[in-house]
Amino acid sequence: MSLLYTAATVADIPLAYLITFRCYGTWLHGDERGSIDRRRNQYSSPYISPNPNWHQYSMRQLKQAPVTLTDAQRQSVEKAIRETCEFRNWELLALNVRTNHVHALLHTGTLQPERVLNALKANATRQIRQDGHWTHDHSPWADRGSKRYIWTELGIERATEYVINGQGGEFPELDPRPKADSPIRYRGRY
Secondary structure (H helix, E strand, C coil): CCEEECHHHHHHCCCEEEEEEEECCCCCCCCCCCECCHHHCCCCCCCECCCHHHHHHHHHHCCCCCCCCCHHHHHHHHHHHHHHHHHHCCEEEEEEECCCEEEEEEECCCCCHHHHHHHHHHHHHHHHHHCCCCCCCCCCECCCCEEEEECCHHHHHHHHHHHHHCCCCCCCCCCCCCCCCCCCCEEECC
16 A cells, blocks of 8 residues: 655655664674764764774773574574564565674654663563573673664665675665755655
8 A cells, every 4th residue: 555645744754764783792883883872862873983992991881702603593584573573563675684783674653762772672582582592691782773764765785785785884874854945745665
């Protein structure tokens, strides 16, 4: 079913979210890839520059070893995310469970992305424990995660390509949020 989204609707509800969450200890402050902190967590904010001293400090602060997912754990996480989307009637557009992070591109209607992120992480943890692939008391995930809003169909195309094929390089510009007074109307499948 195709709906015509007015500029006002687009300003309120994105077409999709790109949810990313990392395994514990796999991307720390000072990392050579750069990092984000509370003050630099706005759209298009530059990463904090690499800092070997800060990275070593961050490594010493870890409460347990960094987590790398095995193939069996990755399969459990994928199963949990697919089941969560089916149960909650969310449309899963793309999914990639890597050894050190997870990307899920999905449409959830009006639900806030924080709740989506929490549901995905909780159900992934439950499933890998249920399957006998995680016996620790602590979570395999780092705190928080990334919740990118996708506003256009072009953004969905770019995000899908990134999730499926685009790992390892610079994160691409997916799509800027359209201005509320834009005369452009977006057609979505949702």
